[in-house]
Amino acid sequence: MSSLRICPVGDQAVLCEFDNVIDVQTNDRVQYLAAQIRAAHPKGVTEVLPTYRSLLIFYDQGKTTYQKLLPVIKKFSAAQTAETQEKKRIRIVPCHYGGEEGPDLGEMSRELGRSEAEIIQIHQSVDYKIYMLGFLPGFVYLGGLDERIHMPRLSIPRTKIPARSVGIGGSQTGVYPMDSPGGWRLIGRTPLSFYDQTNDPPVLCHAGEYIRFVSVTEQEYALIRQDVKNKVYQPEFA
């Protein structure tokens, strides 16, 4: 059973810390507690922020206090067992690998001594867990990238990476939700918008879900992109 440490964050939030590791089991506990708090919305709680191994629970000091929330949080965390994990939700994320959208795939192939097709196959073969969102709106921190395609970041970061680029940086893979500077190796682009302020909610993915990349042709990419733009695209789950 995991450890749980609860402590105050100033006079505005409560931090619930599980084991000091990045792994699926620990993050499942974080997501489970977050779901419990969201569903119960205890008096005074304003929002929750799940991260790799901890949950931040914000509250309105005008409506509750740290001391009042403690027993509520302890009750939820005690109810938690290994069996309480929810069923995996795996979101299909189409990706057009290589070409103009993935300008670093060729260089990666040379450096890793693997064909582009092999790198694509390895990248698609894992269901990546979304541990948390942060850094940019809709930016997903994914776990599970195969060691065979770990790749150091570019020594000189690009000043502008187009939104929806799929990249690899060290032991991480992910998607740039908006145009942004960055040093990840770009291997493709998805037609899905990970962040769009005109959508409600404005982000595509939620912490706790899984992502599976699926290779699509340039043509399919263009068709899906059109649907996403017209807001008629139907999300797919495995």
Added chain:
Amino acid sequence: MSMHILQAGPLTTVQDRGRFGYMEYGITASGVMDTLAYTQLVSLLANEPDAAVLEMTLMGAELVFEEDVCAAYTGADMQAVYDGNIPVERGRVYRIEKGHRLRFGMAKNGVRAYFAIAGTIEVPSVMGSRSTNLKCGLGGFKGRKLQNGDAIPIRVREFSEAEQKRLLKKTVSQMDYEREKTVRVILGPQKEMFTEEGVRTFLETPYTVSVESDRMGIRLEGKKVLAEGNTDIISDGIVFGSVQITTAGLPIVMMADHQTTGGYAKIATVIQEDLPILAQAGPGDQIRFAQADLKKLQKHSPGSFLRMLFGGR
């Protein structure tokens, strides 16, 4: 009907109380840095409690209106002048006639001033807020800071002559911002990563506000806070007021535009009531941290802080 920005100043943005409920998507709250000056301003003008205002930084804007407005400003003293030579004080409502210029100058006391009219700034509400999120180009006026020549849509609240008379008599007392300040903190959540001596250093020595401070964070210079070892942590959530200690051992207090998550250990968290002090801290100002006791702070029934902010409403 518009408010014309003749001179925008270095960093003038539209802000309100903030964009709440989107932290878990990686979208920070933004909103005004100085919630106290903001609350004073909206209540002075009898605007909605989450009304949009202009936040001006270090140097103010020059404005002109297409119709007569009642307006006021709070926060930093920016030596405002109306019609070329009439001094405009903080915390008082004035009538600004159409076509006549209102000019804010250098902040001579404090850093951030807040300006609003009796009425509304008519920028669209995005995710429930009119605050500008500069990093994401979200909200406010076109998601950016104001520029010379911008015309900001506004709507003047309509009121009777008697109401206007009453409004023009209203005042709210304004602070003199000291150059040496003390802010109260609750230690943690990662206090254990620092040595006892490190925590003592943090609580007992003064720190100087760096010129690199901005809406994301107040960077401080001074004596290094010693740690037990490496202070990198597995990234976790950050709040407005989190005090991170950088690899160099120096504190940064995370402010309104902070990232939602981060990987530096946080030695302490500034209490909400004292954040406005930091919002008005300029380069060279001295900050001391004092330990507060959460139990004592929250002992008096929930709501005491809000009652203080809203003046008993």
